[in-house]
Amino acid sequence: GQNIxxxxxxxxxxxxxxxxxxxxxxxxxxxxxWYQQHAGEAxxxxxxxxxxxxxxKGRFSSFLSRSKGYSYLLLKELQMKDSAxxxxxxRRINAGNNRKLIWGLGTSLAxxx
Amino acid sequence: xxxxxxxPKYLFRKEGQNVTLSxxxxxxxxxxxxxxxxxxxxxxxxxxxxxxxDFQKGDIAEGYSVSREKKESFPLTVTSxxxxxxxxxxxxxxxxxxxxxxxxxxxxxxxxx
Numbered sequence: 001g002q003n004i005x006x007x008x009x010x011x012x013x014x015x016x017x018x019x020x021x022x023x024x025x026x027x028x029x030x031x032x033x034w035y036q037q038h039a040g041e042a043x044x045x046x047x048x049x050x051x052x053x054x055x056x057k058g059r060f061s062s063f064l065s066r067s068k069g070y071s072y073l074l075l076k077e078l079q080m081k082d083s084a085x086x087x088x089x090x091r092r093i094n095a096g097n098n099r100k101l102i103w104g105l106g107t108s109l110a111x112x113x
Numbered sequence: 114x115x116x117x118x119x120x121p122k123y124l125f126r127k128e129g130q131n132v133t134l135s136x137x138x139x140x141x142x143x144x145x146x147x148x149x150x151x152x153x154x155x156x157x158x159x160x161x162x163x164x165x166x167d168f169q170k171g172d173i174a175e176g177y178s179v180s181r182e183k184k185e186s187f188p189l190t191v192t193s194x195x196x197x198x199x200x201x202x203x204x205x206x207x208x209x210x211x212x213x214x215x216x217x218x219x220x221x222x223x224x225x226x
Contacts, residue, residue: 004155033214042203042217043156087156098169101215103155 004104006088011110012078020073020107022088030099034062034073035087037106043087046073075109083111115140119204119218126191126198126225134189134221136204145187146215148203149173156203162187163209191223198225 004024012018024032031050035043049055049064049071061074073086085106093099117138126132138145147159158171162181176195181187187206191198201222205215 040201040220040222042220043215045214045216048214089156099209099213100158101156103157105153105155 004088004090004102006086006104006107008105009108009110011112012075014078014080014111014113016078017074017076018078018109020075020086020088020109022071022073022104024069024071024088024090024102024104026069026090026092026102028092028094029066029090030093031091032062032064032071033089033091033101034060034071035089037085037087039084046086078111080111080113083109085109117204117206117216117218119202119221122219122221124221124223126223128225129193131190131192132198132223134191134202134204134223136187136189136218137185138187138206138216138218139185140206140216141184142206142216143184143209144207144213145181146205146207147171147177147179147187147189148205150201150203150220159189159202198223 006022034046037043047062054063059076064071085108087106088104089101091101120135144163146161148156157173159177160179162168165184168179168181178190203220204218207213207215
């Protein structure tokens with residue numbers, strides 16, 4: 001089957017570092033995306049991993065291990081505006097070469113002063 | 114500026130009425146998508162289109178219809194057959210290359226009374 005798991009909620013302190021994990025089970029894996037979504041707004045793209053390893057982009061980094069079906073999003077120097085939901089999405093390709101995104105339920109991060 | 118626009122942001126309709134949600138993009142993206150987001154649930158795919166004049170059902174297409182007559186436009190009609198239409202609807206578009214992150218519109222919150 002296909003499944004994506006992320007923690008439902010996390011809390012962190014302004015200025016700290018937080019790691020949001022995502023585990024997945026799927027056939028035809030073809031990349032993993034992280035999105036940020038503020039309440040009532042649209043998701044915005046943060047990062048993309050298709051090969052194992054770490055991708056760094058400013059305060060945000062994302063890691064992927066395909067053999068373990070595992071990814072994490074690392075947020076450094078947390079700011080209040082980072083309070084949002086973080087969505088993990090896995091892209092899979094089926095036998096007909098059709099691509100499909102499978103979405104996790106999201107992790108709601110609260111950053112406290 | 115390039116982007117993807119959904120309108121309206123808030124929409125109220127009486128039960129039993131069909132309603133059409135607009136989605137327009139000027140990013141020159143081939144692929145467009147409609148998602149539904151409900152509290153406590155991940156993004157669920159309603160319909161998607163990879164090219165003009167072609168579209169495919171997603172996971173929850175029942176009670177919805179779409180058209181793709183122009184590359185820029187992908188309207189979604191919520192019909193009276195949709196049993197629980199009140200939700201947050203998100204339109205997205207993407208390229209169809211290897212790294213095809215989705216860009217989302219601002220969303221339309223539909224309330225059926």
